[in-house]
Structures are given as C-alpha cells and as structure tokens.
Amino acid sequence: MGLKRLLVLGLMVGGVSGCSALSSADRDAALKRSAEFVPGPELRDPQTSSSTQSSQADTTGSEERLMKPPSATELDPQVMYEVLLGEMLALKGAQNDAFRILFPLAEQTRDPGLAERAFQLSMATFDLEAIQAATDLWREISPESSVAWKASYLMAVRDGDQSKAREHWDRYRAVSEQTLDQDLVQAAMRLRQTAPAESGLAFMQWLLQTHPEKATVQYGMGLVLHAYQQYSPAIDYLNKAIGGFEVMLSDVTPAWPASLSQQFRNEMAPEGFAQPWLLQVYRQAHLLMAESYLGVDRPQSGLDALADYVEAYPDDWAMQERYARLEVKAGFYHQAEQRYQAVVNHRPDAHQTRLALALLRLEQGDYEGAIEPLEQLKATRSFESAARYYLGRIAQQQGEEEQARAYYESVVDSEYGLDARLHLAELTYDQLGLEATLEQLSALSPESVEDKVRVLRARALFYRKAGQLDQAIDQYQDAIALTPDNVGLYLKQAMLQFEAERFEAYEATLKQALDLAPAHAELLNALGYFYVEQNRELEQATELLDKAVALAPGQFHILDSRGWLAYKKGELKDAERYLRKALSMQMDPEVLAHLIEVLWVDGQKREARALWQKHRSSFPDHEPLQTLIQRLQSS
Structure with missing residues (x-):
C-alpha cells in the first residue's frame, strides 16, 4: 500500500490517542487497562479443586487456611x-498477633x-521468615x-536452593496421597x-528430566x-502436552471428547468421568496456547x-473469545466480530467481550454498530x-462536538480520565x-511513564496539525527515550x-524498530513497501513483505504491498492474485x-477499463484513480 495511505492509517485519521476510528494498538491498550477479558475458569489445583489465584505467599492452597484445633494431646x-x-x-483479623502467641506454644x-x-497463621502474615520458621517446625x-x-x-525453590528443593520434593512424594501427574501439575501452578x-x-527443568515421559510435566513447563512471558518455548511444551493428554484421556475412556463437550454445555463437571481434573488441564493447555500466541504476536x-x-x-466461550482476539490480530475482522457477538449472546455478563466488540467496530469506522x-x-x-x-x-468523529465534550467531561475514572x-x-x-x-496540555500532570508518553503523542499530533513536522518528530523522540522498547512509537x-521527506531517517527508524520486533507485520510492511516505491532492494522487500503476509494474511494493505512488489518485479500473475x-x-x-494498472499492463485492457468505469464514481476525490486510464493510455 502507498506510503501516503500508511500515513493515513498511522496518523491522519488520528485523534490524540492514535486515530479517531481507533487503531489496533489503541484497542489493545484499552482492553488491557479495562477489566480482564472474558475469563475462562481459573486454574484449579488438581488435588483440591481450589483456585490458585492466591497471593504469592500462599505456597500450599486454601485447604490449609481452614482453622483446625490442636490435636487431642x-x-x-x-x-x-x-x-x-x-x-x-485470628477471628478478629489480627493474624500477626495470633501467630506470635501460637507459634511459641x-x-x-x-x-x-x-x-x-501456627503454619496456617504464618501464611496469613505474609512474613516470609515466619512462614519459613513455621514450616520447619511443622515438618520436624x-x-x-x-x-x-x-x-x-516450594520455599526452597523460591530461595534458589535447588538441592534442598529436590530433596524436599522427594520427601513430599514419599508421603503424598496424590498421583505423580497431579503433583506435577500442582507444582507448576504453585511455582508460577x-x-x-x-x-x-530450573526446578521445572529438573522435573522434566526426571519424568520426560509425562505430559503433565510438559504442561507444567x-x-x-507462560507465566514468565517466555511465550515461544511455552507454545512448544504446551503443544507436546496436549498430544500426551489426548492419549491419557483415551486411556481413561474413549468417549472423553463428549464428556468435555458436556462440561461446556452444562457448565458442570461431567458425570461419571474418572479424572475430571485431566479434562480441565487439557482445556487449560489450549487456553494458555492461545494466550501465548497472542503474547508472541x-x-x-x-x-x-x-x-x-x-x-x-x-x-x-473463553476459547472463542481468545480465538476472536487472534482473528483480530491476524486482520480477520469480520470473523472476529461474529465470534465476539456469539460470545456476548451466550454470555450476557461478558462485559469485556462486549467492549472488545465495540472497539473492533469502532476501529473499522462502524460507529452505529459500536454505539x-x-x-x-x-x-x-x-x-x-x-x-x-x-x-x-464517536460523537467527536461525527462532528457532534458539544455531545463529545459532555461525554469526555463525565469521565471520572482515572484509567480513562487522561485520554478524555x-x-x-x-x-x-x-x-x-x-x-x-x-497550554492546556501543560496543565496536565501525568505521573506514570505510560501517561507521559500519551501526552507527548498528543503534542506530536497537534504540532503535525499545525504543519510543524520537526517539532512533532521531536515529541516522538522524547517518547521513545521514555519507552525505548515501544515499537509503535518508532512506526509513528x-x-x-x-x-517531512526525511527518507534516510525514515528507513533508519524502521530498521531500529525491526531490530526490537523482527516479527512486527506493520513494520515489515512499511519498510518493504518503501523499497518497492523506491524501486530498490527488491529482494529484501520480498523477504520483508512475505514475512508480513505470513504474519497478517488478513490485512488487505499488506497484500496490496505484496502485489505491487510482484508488479515491480514483472510477476504479473502473482501481482493480480495478491491484488x-x-x-x-x-x-x-x-x-x-x-x-487496474496490473491488468492493463498484462494486456487485459478491456477488463481494466470496465473495472475503472464501475468503481471510479465511488472515489471522486482520489485523483490518481480518476486520471488512471488517461495516464495508462498516454504511456
């Protein structure tokens, strides 16, 4: 796609948060700072079926938090x-004081x-020394x-003592009433x-070496x-685990897929299934896979x-929501919109998905659909x-400035207050x-780095509107200094x-960004198409744009770039196919x-002219299209 069109996509449609029709980066940021996406069920401890969304101090689970009387001694x-x-x-909430009384006793x-x-109370104190002392005493x-x-x-792993951790794991396994598979899953849940x-x-790697045949340890890794945001290797291990789980489930009962379907339809554990926890981790492995693919882009x-x-x-429905997010990332907006709609139809309380649906429509300029x-x-x-x-x-984009002002002034939430x-x-x-x-922007007092970057982006937008491109570029340089890993800033x-026709700087900035994010489809497209327009480095452009197409096959402007590259290389049939x-x-x-130009040059002049006559009236302000046939005839 032409670089002027890239400017439109990246800047010109723009409101101060990126663009009035909402950019994909703005949509992602908005969703992240709102409530969580439609959640799947929390990860559950296979031993207790209790949630593992507890504090980091909780190394054992909620079953140990129940008050238990002393023994009959x-x-x-x-x-x-x-x-x-x-x-x-303890009943009054003074767990620290209670611990100081009961531990000496x-x-x-x-x-x-x-x-x-005493151990139970130590967990509630969040005092690591107290927890360690109580653990040692109870174990003794x-x-x-x-x-x-x-x-x-678990505490030995936390402290980095791998030798003690392994010794205590072996002692734990000797007295555990759970299966090895259950303990392996539980260990990973706690370690994260x-x-x-x-x-x-390091501890998970040791478990993996000790039990390489276990799908549960693959899942645990x-x-x-995933918890440590190492998404690419996480995908590899989860993929191996899923295959192993399918074998394990088939050993339990060949009808396990029906049991899993029943679970989703009834929102309850399947009746008569011997190991429901295994179905659960099989499902969770898929959810983690989806999130890992999103994380690695x-x-x-x-x-x-x-x-x-x-x-x-x-x-x-949790997976349907995550799959829709992947579709959005890949540029399949229509399919994602249908999937989001299906989720909210079946889950009326899926408010975050409802917001995602609205933002997707807003991003595509469907204001009525977003309302x-x-x-x-x-x-x-x-x-x-x-x-x-x-x-x-939406009101601002539709020219209803007073209505827009009223909406913005009614935003009191700190998350959206600055944007308003x-x-x-x-x-x-x-x-x-x-x-x-x-002057109005100078009165703002952003505290976080993210908010400071937002203000700098706004200043850049206003400088650009005023035609002061150098000052706008400087604002982005200041923003990059604050967040040097934010590749979106480099692109803008x-x-x-x-x-500003600073083409050498343009090329250098994109290369710098690609060093940080070599799999960023928009960066690849921007640099690749630049080379196409310059009619140079066409082999490198091919590498860049092929990679961009593979990453985002649903983005029409990237396919356009690839098609125009094929035309420049004389590959007319490939060019026609992409376009x-x-x-x-x-x-x-x-x-x-x-x-139209590709068809004309390929000798398909009648079809080219017919296509031009059919659609040119839809774009009366696009001068290159309006004068295209005349230019082609004269050349």
Whole structure:
C-alpha cells in the first residue's frame, strides 16, 4: 500500500490517542487497562479443586487456611487459654498477633495440631521468615505431613536452593496421597506464583528430566514459561502436552471428547468421568496456547494450531473469545466480530467481550454498530467510564462536538480520565489553535511513564496539525527515550519522517524498530513497501513483505504491498492474485488503481477499463484513480 495511505492509517485519521476510528494498538491498550477479558475458569489445583489465584505467599492452597484445633494431646489450662486467645485474635483479623502467641506454644508443646495451626497463621502474615520458621517446625514435628513437605520444597525453590528443593520434593512424594501427574501439575501452578523465573524454571527443568515421559510435566513447563512471558518455548511444551493428554484421556475412556463437550454445555463437571481434573488441564493447555500466541504476536500460527479445538468445542466461550482476539490480530475482522457477538449472546455478563466488540467496530469506522454495546456498558459498573469515553470518541468523529465534550467531561475514572482530557484538548485546538492547546496540555500532570508518553503523542499530533513536522518528530523522540522498547512509537515517528521527506531517517527508524520486533507485520510492511516505491532492494522487500503476509494474511494493505512488489518485479500473475485478494477484503481506491494498472499492463485492457468505469464514481476525490486510464493510455 502507498506510503501516503500508511500515513493515513498511522496518523491522519488520528485523534490524540492514535486515530479517531481507533487503531489496533489503541484497542489493545484499552482492553488491557479495562477489566480482564472474558475469563475462562481459573486454574484449579488438581488435588483440591481450589483456585490458585492466591497471593504469592500462599505456597500450599486454601485447604490449609481452614482453622483446625490442636490435636487431642492433653494441654494444660494455661496453654489452652493462650490457644483460645490466639484464635480470638485470628477471628478478629489480627493474624500477626495470633501467630506470635501460637507459634511459641507449638515450639513448647511439640503438639502436631498446634504446629499445623501456627503454619496456617504464618501464611496469613505474609512474613516470609515466619512462614519459613513455621514450616520447619511443622515438618520436624509431623514428618508424615505431605503439606509441610510441599511448603518446604516450594520455599526452597523460591530461595534458589535447588538441592534442598529436590530433596524436599522427594520427601513430599514419599508421603503424598496424590498421583505423580497431579503433583506435577500442582507444582507448576504453585511455582508460577511463588518462584522467581530463574529458580522456578530450573526446578521445572529438573522435573522434566526426571519424568520426560509425562505430559503433565510438559504442561507444567509450558505453564511456568507462560507465566514468565517466555511465550515461544511455552507454545512448544504446551503443544507436546496436549498430544500426551489426548492419549491419557483415551486411556481413561474413549468417549472423553463428549464428556468435555458436556462440561461446556452444562457448565458442570461431567458425570461419571474418572479424572475430571485431566479434562480441565487439557482445556487449560489450549487456553494458555492461545494466550501465548497472542503474547508472541503470531496470530495466524495460533489460529491454525487451535482451529480443530475451536471447531470441536464451540461452547467453550473463553476459547472463542481468545480465538476472536487472534482473528483480530491476524486482520480477520469480520470473523472476529461474529465470534465476539456469539460470545456476548451466550454470555450476557461478558462485559469485556462486549467492549472488545465495540472497539473492533469502532476501529473499522462502524460507529452505529459500536454505539449499541457501549450504551449497554454505560450502565455497567466498572465499565461506565470506558463506555462514556468511547461514546465521546464517536460523537467527536461525527462532528457532534458539544455531545463529545459532555461525554469526555463525565469521565471520572482515572484509567480513562487522561485520554478524555486529551480529547478535550483536541476540541480546544479546533476552536483556539495550537498555542492554547499546548497550554492546556501543560496543565496536565501525568505521573506514570505510560501517561507521559500519551501526552507527548498528543503534542506530536497537534504540532503535525499545525504543519510543524520537526517539532512533532521531536515529541516522538522524547517518547521513545521514555519507552525505548515501544515499537509503535518508532512506526509513528517514521511516518512523520516520511511526510517531512526525511527518507534516510525514515528507513533508519524502521530498521531500529525491526531490530526490537523482527516479527512486527506493520513494520515489515512499511519498510518493504518503501523499497518497492523506491524501486530498490527488491529482494529484501520480498523477504520483508512475505514475512508480513505470513504474519497478517488478513490485512488487505499488506497484500496490496505484496502485489505491487510482484508488479515491480514483472510477476504479473502473482501481482493480480495478491491484488484481487486484497480488493475482495476492502474496496480501497489505491488497491483498485494498482489492480487496474496490473491488468492493463498484462494486456487485459478491456477488463481494466470496465473495472475503472464501475468503481471510479465511488472515489471522486482520489485523483490518481480518476486520471488512471488517461495516464495508462498516454504511456
């Protein structure tokens, strides 16, 4: 796609948050800072079925938090009085004080029940020294307790003592009543919460070497890698685990797929299934795969890998939501919109998915379609400000400035408050010009780095509107200095450099960004198409654009770039194929002009002229299209 069109996509449609029709980067940022996406069921401990979304101090699970009385060992009246005092303090929420009473009693009496209770209270203190002391005491008094050994190996991993962790794991396994598979899954769940990356991965690697045949340890490694944001290797391990789980499930019962489908339809564990936890981790492995593909920005690979599961289990709405996010990333907006709509139809409380649906429609310029879900969210707690903010965006885009101002001024949530103020500044620019707008921006006091970058982006937008491109470029340079890994900033700065005809700087900025994100489809497209327009480095352009197409096959402008490259190389049939596919996705005047020229040069002049006559009236302001046939005839 032409570089001027890239400017339109990257800058010119722009509101202060990126573009009035909402850019994909803005959509992603908006969703991240709202409530969580439609959640799947939380990861569950296969031993207890209790949620693992607890604090990092919780190394054992909620089953140990229940108050338990001391053992039946006779305690003298004074000790019993102090036990009761400690329990009364615990009931009042003074766990630290309760621990300080009961832990010395446990040391004094060597009572197993008191030692366990002291451990329970230590977990509530969030004091790591207290937890360690209570764990050591309980393990010493009750060496047969599996929970004490479990806490011990997890704390040893957290402290980086791999030798002790392995020793205590072996002691734990000797007394555990759970299967090895259950313990391996449980270990990974706990490690992702409690252990630093290096130590947690080292322990999981040891488990993997010890039990290489176990699908559960493959899953555990994938889970821990995902938690530490190492998405590419996580995908590999999760993929291996899924294959192993299918074998394990088939050994339990060949009818396991029906049991899983029943679980989704009834929202309850399947009846008569011997190992429901195994179904659960099989499903969770797929959810983690989807999130890992999103994290590593390989949407098409994720769509391919998860297609069979999504087709087999259409009622897994958490997966349907994640699959829709992958479709959005890959540029398949229509399919994603249908999938989002299906999720909210079946899950009326899926408010985050409703917001995602509205933002997707807004990004495509379907303002009327976006209004309905936003109006519903406006009355939903935790989403009021987001809904009012985006309704303001729509009103502003439609020229209803007073309505837009009213919406922006009603946004009180801190997450959207700054963006609302920035759009109010945009309205000020339209009325009073650059100086008044910059003064209004100077009154803002952004605290976080992210907010400071937003203000700098807004300043760049206003400088650009005023025709001061060098100052706009400088604003992006300041933003990059704050967040040097934010490749989106490099792309926007490059677009400004191109507009200012600073082509060497444009090329250098894109190369710098690609060093940071070599699999970023828009960066690849921007540099590749630049080479095509310059009619140089065409082999490198081929490499860049082929990679961009593979990463985002649903982006029509990237297909257009690849088709125009084929034309420049004289590969007319390939050019026609790419351009027809791009035009089928989006009736865009530049893609249309490219296809007409390719057909003309290929000798298909009658079809080229017919295509031009059919569609030129739809784009009366696109001068290159209007004068195209005349230019082709004269050349």
